Amino acid sequence: MLSTLSSLSGRSLSRSTLYENIKTGLFVYILLRQTLKAKRHIQARGLFTTISEIHRWISQEVVLLVLRLPSAKAKVEEEMGKAKLDIENQLVPKGPNVVRHLYLPQEGQSLEWILAEMDKMDQEKDGADWRHGRISGAVYHGGDDIEKIIVAAYQRYCVSNPLHPDIFPAVRKMEAEIVAMCLRMYNNLDGAGTMTSGGTESIIMSMKTHRDWAREVKGVTEPEIIIPSSAHAAFDKGGAYLGIKVHTIPVDPITRKVNLKHVKRAINSNTIMLVGSTINFPDGNQDDIVGLGALAARYKVGLHVDCCLGSFIVPFLEKAGLAGGNVQGKYKLEPFDFRVKGVTAISCDTHKYGFSPKGTSVVMYRDAELRRHQYYVLPDWSGGVYASPSLSGSRPGALIAGTWAAMQYMGDKGYLESCRSIVTCARTIAERITTSIDELYILGSPPASVVAFASSHPQGTINVSIAAVQSFVGRSAK
Ligand SMILES: Cc1ncc(COP(=O)(O)O)c(C=O)c1O
Structure with a gap:
């Protein structure tokens, strides 16, 4: 009896010891994982940035807490109401002739009525005069003639949908040809790609492709990418959508290129992809793609070159005799396409300088094997086999036709x-700013179509020059 009792208590003791050991093991495992995560984070972002990130996070939490107090909440709602009204006044067409149509009309309206209503909306809000080149960025217009070509192609393929290639084989063919033409422009005859709805989708698809590739090939389950601080916000958006951690590396204040040493320090076993732009959105400069490519090849990670904005400009600079820059060596274009070792993907927006209809872009890969990771296939769906290359299911075949037509026309x-x-216009602007306006200087050495300037005044104020810049920008734009 005594021996049974002692063996029972011995067993429960050893069970509780086992339980304790598992608990300790689990605790050590979690602690180790979190320590490793923290180490990687600090290694990538630096101690100072990490501390300021923690400080920012705590401040935000405190502010959110304060805003939940009833008195603060009422004040915030009042201010938000004012801001909303302000935005509405700026953006929504208003006026005596504008009627808000919030119900379906009982009877369908005629084409004349519809066009007249659009006229009223356009007239009531005096939008920027983009048709005459009076707006910087935002609009990429190839001219009235190309507009007619696009509309004709759109009309013809208005209801087409490449999700059903058996019904619309012409659309599938045009998409494949657009991708092939872009691959050729970016010097890759063995590559592959797809069309998407714009630069953001091209970037997000490339992130997904590299994420799935790294999971399959390298077993990466906590993916991270490394981007320059000048990279487009689409990379942060993609990170938020896809559960990919984004490390943002500062750019050099003079050259505006990403700091390669810092990029190298941020690479770890979770890194799936580096990013560089040719050219970037904020100031039109180009990252050191050759340097980034060497890092990507050395650490066996992807390199996405964002040419969404460079699109149909950067591949033509060499042929236009403009890649070498000016006599002082400014505005020089460095290698950026698939000829650079380590480049695995490039995004190119047809709807920017390709002058195709809005809602089109191309994402390209070094080879078809990498592109495979972009696709989504559900073979046993109750509605039949579902296969789709990008985020959308149904896609507008008319936009593909419009893009194909625009490219054939141009x-x-x-x-x-x-x-x-x-x-030439961009460089004239840059040169005139450099030579005639002492208070301003050009950021970096932008090789293509975007020029950004800043104040050289110590307090960062510009006293006289905006009118002067506007007047000669206007002249150059003509
Ligand atoms: C460099 C760069 N990348 C990506 C994008 C995103 O393109 P989209 O607005 O077509 O999504 C832009 C847009 O201006 C861009 O300039």
């Missing part, structure tokens, strides 16, 4: 000419 010669005239 041709190599058309894009070469547009590259020459746009870049």
